[in-house]
Amino acid sequence: xxxxxxxxxxxxxxxxxxxxxxxxxxxxxxxxxxxxxxxxxxxxxxxxxxxxxxxxxxxxxxxxxxxxxxxxxxxxxxxxxxxxxxxxxxxxxxxxxxxxxxxxxxxxxxxxxxxxxxxxxxxxxxxxxxxxxxxxxxxxxxxxxxxxxxxxxxxxxxxxxxxxxxxxxxxxxxxxxxxxxxxxxxxxxxxxxxxxxxxxxxxx
Numbered sequence: 001x002x003x004x005x006x007x008x009x010x011x012x013x014x015x016x017x018x019x020x021x022x023x024x025x026x027x028x029x030x031x032x033x034x035x036x037x038x039x040x041x042x043x044x045x046x047x048x049x050x051x052x053x054x055x056x057x058x059x060x061x062x063x064x065x066x067x068x069x070x071x072x073x074x075x076x077x078x079x080x081x082x083x084x085x086x087x088x089x090x091x092x093x094x095x096x097x098x099x100x101x102x103x104x105x106x107x108x109x110x111x112x113x114x115x116x117x118x119x120x121x122x123x124x125x126x127x128x129x130x131x132x133x134x135x136x137x138x139x140x141x142x143x144x145x146x147x148x149x150x151x152x153x154x155x156x157x158x159x160x161x162x163x164x165x166x167x168x169x170x171x172x173x174x175x176x177x178x179x180x181x182x183x184x185x186x187x188x189x190x191x192x193x194x195x196x197x198x199x200x201x202x203x204x
Contacts, residue, residue, distance in 0.1 A: 002026045007033030007055045016043045017062050026050065029057045034076055041065040041088075051075070064088050064104070069096075070113035084108065087133070094119035094141070105131030112140035123147070125176065128155045135180075139163045144184070148172025148191065155179065158198070165203050170194055 005014050008031045017039035025047040029035045034055040037044070040063040049072040051057040058076025059069065064084035070091030077097040078090075087107040092098060094112050100123065108129065112119040120143045127149070129136050135158035138144050144166045148154040153175040161168050165185035170176065177195035187202040 002028065004028045004030060005035050005037070007031035007035040007053060009033065011055075012036070013038060013060075015039065029053055029055070031055060034058070036060055036076055038062060040082070041067040044069070064090075064108070067091065068113065069093065070111065080104070080108075092121065094121070097122040097124065099124040100127050100129065103127045104129045105134045107133060107135045107137060109137040109139060110141070111138075114140055116142075118142055121145075125149065125154045125156060130155045130157050130179070132157075134158070135160055137161075137163070138166055141166050143167045143169075145169040145171070146176075148174055148176030148194075150174055153177070159183065161185070162201065162203070168202075170196075 011034045013036045015038045027049045029051045030053040032054045036058040038060040041061050045067055051073050056075030058074055060079040060081055063082040064080050066089045068091035070093050074096050077099055079099045079101050081101045083102050084106045089109040089111055091113045092110045119141045121141045123146045125146055125148050137160040144161050150173050156178045158180040159178055159182045162183035167186040168184035169188040172191035175193040180198040182196050183201040185203055
């Protein structure tokens with residue numbers, strides 16, 4: 001089954017949550033305008049997402065679960081506007097910007113699923129990743145930048161970029177704090193106030 005979304009005349013937000021069964025589904029985006037596909041992670045499981053237009057393609061997940069978008073070019077980014085009921089591993093292509101737009105209380109792992117040595121990831125931590133079982137983890141990324149919210153304190157329980165000794169930058173124009181351990185390669189912190197409460201293991 002195929003769904004083609006044309007972005008023409010203005011930006012388009014297409015909500016597929018609960019409407020389209022995604023098994024063997026192909027989403028193709030065309031046109032010269034930006035397109036956002038909105039739905040639960042399950043709405044896209046098993047599907048192929050292709051950007052063939054000149055606008056950007058973004059995904060907005062209304063619920064978060066293990067899923068693989070590591071082959072999708074998401075110039076419009078990946079937005080987590082929902083939460084996860086369990087720990088989740090999300091495949092994300094190098095160069096993607098992920099926005100945490102809802103508080104998370106589980107482990108969220110972002111996996112580049114590649115073998116290159118220059119994979120990058122930007123995370124806009126606009127909301128907390130906080131709780132007894134909560135952390136941001138990356139795999140197969142070599143450079144990670146985490147930016148805190150501009151208008152509120154951001155709390156992250158744990159940061160773990162140790163799987164690839166990723167170089168990590170944590171920055172914020174407002175306060176950002178990490179309650180437990182921070183593990184990475186080279187570590188840079190900058191901003192108004194960055195608090196690393198727990199142990200720091202920087203192996204770069």
